[in-house]
Amino acid sequence: MSSQHTQDVPPLTETIAPGTATDPDVTSTETETITVDGTEVTVAAGSTLLDAVEAVDTDDQVAALCHYGREDIGPRSTCRTCMVDTDAHGLVPACSTPAEDGLVVDTDTETATEARDVNLDLVLSNHNLRCTTCGKNGRCELQDAAIDNGVEEPRYGVFDDRGAYEPIDDSSSFIQIDRNKCILCNRCVEACNDVQVEGVLRVEGTGADTRIGFQSGVETMEESTCVSCGHCATVCPTGSLVETDIADAATIQLPGFTQKNSIGKTYESSTTSKGPMTPKKGEERTEREQSTETERARESTVDEREGWP
Amino acid sequence: MPPNNITDHRVVVRVPSDSDDVRTAASEGDANVVAVGRTGIPDLEPLVTVTIEGRTALYPNCPPDQAADIATDITDGTLDEGAAVIEHDPDAASFPAAAVRGLDLGTRRVLGGCGWRRPASAADHEAEGGFVDVSPNDVLDAAETLRGRGWGDWRHDDRVADDWRRLRDDEHTAAVVVNAHAAVDGLLLESAPLEVLEGAQLAAQVVGAEKVVVYVSEDDERAVTRTRKAADAYPDPVAPVDVVTGPSAYRAAEPTMVLEAIEGNHRLEARLRPPGSSAPTLHETPALVHTARTLAQLAVAVRTGTPPTRLVTVSGDVESPATVELPESDRLADALAAVTLVDGFKAACVGGRFGGLTPSLDVAADPDALADADLGTEGTVEVLGETRCVLEFVGKRTQFAAETNCGRCVPCREGSTQLTELLRDVYDGDYDAEGIEELTRVMDASSVCEFGVVAGRPARTTLDAFDAEVAAHADGRCPTGTCFDAPEVTH
Structure with a gap:
């Protein structure tokens, strides 16, 4: 890409700031043969351990929840539900470990199974599990993973505190965001920035406040620079980003039982027409700002955390 | 070289460069007054010392008027015998052992220049034997047993020399990144920056790096200015030195986030580090990331051959x-x-x-x-201390992890949140030791970076060492009386 730049024209990606790290290449450089649960698998150059794991009938379920594996999206390796045991490196995330000749991979050792199970439960702990009002009920990758792994009662419960729910963002005519169902897999951010090169979505915040937001710094989809291409909704594994018309598609048909009132708070459209053009881009905040007072306070008073216990 | 303050002056009055009052007061007379960095023992500061021919008088907690008197009195050329006086080699270029608390412990090699040599004086550093002329092989020999210091080092606790050998054959190495985000690394940059820079130059020489990038917290202005001054004074560096600041947040010391910060990302999160031997990259070119501590150890090891x-x-x-x-x-x-x-x-x-x-x-x-x-x-x-509650300590520490992690991976982000909750549950009588151990095990085994790997350690070790004290809380009792309101007295 860089060879096409001229000195006067900055690269197109310069103003795109998705808020994510620049990961190294995590794929093999050559064809490699590895052993997964006793079966030898040969994978092409550019493969990870997950490619080999997916090629065999493994002894145990490897959810690899955040993995997408198409269109150069990922591996983000955030959910860590693809942890497998290896003879050379111990426990590793299969989705972001290069295939390596001669490596012996086990999916069903005690530590690997424990790590995948605990991490899947940790994902569920921060997910609004009101599947019966969710438009993705029945075609949700998190739901599938939970069923495949026989999760009946997640160790840490589910995200069930209505007071802590973020409002549903139903302000756009096309795409609805319900962050209470977001597992931060980052697929939408990569689809938006790396595939569509629209530079609308980003990851923002830290710790429990980490969320998908907008590079222009606005709060709602309607105010954002979204062009409604829908790629984010296509790649979303859960009901977090859905096409507006099917947001309620799978809701049980009961009077007063809707997807929106299951959350209780919604950003609605302002109904002012945006016209044919999306808002002008170019207000992206890409510069690192000095740490804010809140951040400083949060960092400096290590042992004066509010509200303990 | 301009004169050094070790062998080129008969009388040397050392004053702290951090204390403008003391420095100004001492400089009023005709004495040879030089400003030095912190010793690492704040209890002694401001510390003024007077050295004459192998004898040094120490004046801890020296107010400006006393500093002025000391500088005036010394013009007669004799030491005030009323002060604590230490005898040492007249050519000592490192702070000699002194019978003053804090300065009487261990051995001051890496800290040797702190409080003794002028931070940005190449002459002082040379008097110590600095700026050695050695071959890359000599450097590698001296680094053979050197292990990375601190979590900010790419090779934390691991041997550093293997990477250096590999990168030595690499066509292009971008930079030696000096991570000085931690407080102790900041101390070295403030007080003995040339020691750190020499280590960085030696490493740069081995791997053929095109520059040295010193990374410090945006809050550590003194380290920034001293390092820039020291870099300007450095004679014939093999690689030019840049000083870059990053956010003051604790996580910003993690080596992959250091690289993200230097590259200018507005939001810091950890990069993936696939297993194996891959080197860090800065702007997609191989680099080294070591802490100031690691590199100062290298400089000392190359110069003296002493054990780490x-x-x-x-x-x-x-x-x-x-x-x-x-x-x-x-x-x-x-x-x-x-x-x-x-x-x-x-x-x-x-x-x-x-x-x-x-x-x-x-x-x-x-x-x-x-x-x-x-x-x-x-x-x-x-x-x-004796009256501190370990559960309160570890609870708050875990809460800190939950609030300040980068947010990238589930075991750290959600794990630290749930771990905080499990510790909180103890107060409600639900002490799930097995659950806590399981969670900390998974955080350790599957987090992306070292922040998450160690975030559960305070909790895990507390359960090991203070199980009874934690369990007491589940019975509604805090042995130190810290956690619960005083029980109501019933008759």
């Missing part, structure tokens, strides 16, 4: 914190002699903000012994 030491900072329930330098065979307990405990000693959190809690410091300062004891190797000993 450990910098240990004692803080917490003490009157004043102290940073000392110990041989690796010394016990951590030895470092306690540098401080005054204010509430006795119950436990210490050893090895960083997410260190291990232990009731005993009878463990050697070397990384293997510390790892065996499930303690951290960051070089910090945070004392918890």
